Amino acid sequence: MTITHHPGDELLLSYALGASSEPVSLLIAAHLSFCATCRAAVRDMEAGGGALLSDIEPAALNPHALQSVLARLDEEKPEPVRPAAVAGDVPPVLRAYVGNEFAKAHWLKVAPGLAHLPLLSQDGTKARLIRAQPGAVVSTHSHRGEEWTLVLTGSYRDETGTYRPGDVQSTTPEIFHRPVADNGPVCINLAVTDAPLVFKDLLPSIIGKLFGF
Amino acid sequence: MERPLQEDAARLNGLVRAVGQSADRAAFTQLFDHFAPRVKGYLMRLGASAAVAEDLAQDVMLTLWRKAVQFDPAKASASTWVFTIARNLRIDAIRKERRPELDADDPTLAPVHERSSDENLDWAKAEERLRRALVRLPREQARVIELSFLADKPHSAIAAELGLPLGTVKSRIRLAMAQLRNALGERS
Numbered sequence: 001m002t003i004t005h006h007p008g009d010e011l012l013l014s015y016a017l018g019a020s021s022e023p024v025s026l027l028i029a030a031h032l033s034f035c036a037t038c039r040a041a042v043r044d045m046e047a048g049g050g051a052l053l054s055d056i057e058p059a060a061l062n063p064h065a066l067q068s069v070l071a072r073l074d075e076e077k078p079e080p081v082r083p084a085a086v087a088g089d090v091p092p093v094l095r096a097y098v099g100n101e102f103a104k105a106h107w108l109k110v111a112p113g114l115a116h117l118p119l120l121s122q123d124g125t126k127a128r129l130i131r132a133q134p135g136a137v138v139s140t141h142s143h144r145g146e147e148w149t150l151v152l153t154g155s156y157r158d159e160t161g162t163y164r165p166g167d168v169q170s171t172t173p174e175i176f177h178r179p180v181a182d183n184g185p186v187c188i189n190l191a192v193t194d195a196p197l198v199f200k201d202l203l204p205s206i207i208g209k210l211f212g213f
Numbered sequence: 214m215e216r217p218l219q220e221d222a223a224r225l226n227g228l229v230r231a232v233g234q235s236a237d238r239a240a241f242t243q244l245f246d247h248f249a250p251r252v253k254g255y256l257m258r259l260g261a262s263a264a265v266a267e268d269l270a271q272d273v274m275l276t277l278w279r280k281a282v283q284f285d286p287a288k289a290s291a292s293t294w295v296f297t298i299a300r301n302l303r304i305d306a307i308r309k310e311r312r313p314e315l316d317a318d319d320p321t322l323a324p325v326h327e328r329s330s331d332e333n334l335d336w337a338k339a340e341e342r343l344r345r346a347l348v349r350l351p352r353e354q355a356r357v358i359e360l361s362f363l364a365d366k367p368h369s370a371i372a373a374e375l376g377l378p379l380g381t382v383k384s385r386i387r388l389a390m391a392q393l394r395n396a397l398g399e400r401s
Binding site: 008009010013014017018019020021022024025026028029030032033036039041043044045046047048049050051052053054055056057058059060061062065066068069070072073076077078079085092093094096122194 | 295311
């Protein structure tokens with residue numbers, strides 16, 4: 001499987017350093033389960049985090065901290081053994097949100113051939129699954145903020161190209177597109193949208209400029 | 214600032230293994246002295262109060278004790294491993310979020326084709342090369358990397374803080390990452 005559309009260094013770096021929100025982290029982690037190249041990149045970025053931690057200005061702990069931690073060591077239980085993997089077609093990293101099988105999830109119909117499954121929402125950033133039957137069309141649209149779409153099964157195409165399992169399409173507000181699910185397996189995507197309203201409260205003018213409002 | 218040498222990275226790896234293999238409290242004490250103040254400093258730079266950072270730094274050390282048996286120096290240096298523990302506990306405790314993360318041992322993961330020489334990569338040495346490369350980065354690239362590390366914000370907010378277009382921040386990240394990867398790629 002060849003992945004041609006990657007999330008890009010800035011999203012990988014946010015994930016590796018712990019700055020990305022949970023919906024974005026979910027998208028990145030799910031992409032990583034398809035993409036060995038980006039997994040290696042995240043590992044390198046974490047090594048950068050380790051190097052920066054080595055050089056950070058230390059902050060002295062409470063004088064009794066070591067004694068109190070040593071006293072607690074005996075209470076620490078060893079890590080539980082991971083349960084054996086259960087069968088299912090959902091990538092393991094998504095199972096806490098979706099369940100083990102796509103077919104058993106509580107899909108909501110939105111249009112002919114189209115259904116969605118909201119997963120989580122956080123400060124206006126939302127993650128959901130979109131399921132498109134072969135030939136299903138999402139009408140021409142643009143986005144108020146950024147949107148990232150990761151293909152989990154099947155494939156779709158739009159004005160910018162074809163997207164297959166593991167590919168991430170990044171769209172910005174200036175892009176209008178009309179995605180169509182290809183013939184073949186049903187197309188299931190993980191879509192994360194980043195609504196600009198969240199940023200408006202914090203940084204209205206600059207974000208407004210960035211997003212062209 | 215104190216700049217421990219590569220031998221220190223190897224020494225720290227050995228200490229974590231001693232904790233994992235024989236629950237060595239003397240080794241744990243040395244790890245505590247090295248890492249706990251750095252983790253507390255990191256958390257405070259990210260905006261945690263001294264009290265919260267103190268509690269979390271202690272929790273990070275307890276997690277280190279519990280998970281030391283899983284530490285694999287072929288995958289990461291001790292410092293990188295502790296960094297990931299601190300990162301995840303902070304997300305859990307301060308942001309009250311889950312951290313979606315892969316199980317590295319999941320057999321369904323696509324195998325690594327690129328840089329399979331990683332299996333032989335000495336991460337303690339790699340960390341030292343990385344630190345030298347971080348120091349050599351042009352100032353504007355180093356700033357973006359530092360802010361990524363020390364700001365709990367998306368890059369759009371970092372761009373705003375620096376008064377730069379997001380595209381400029383993204384291109385600086387790409388340039389900086391290319392140099393850091395080169396540094397990691399110099400196998401010795």
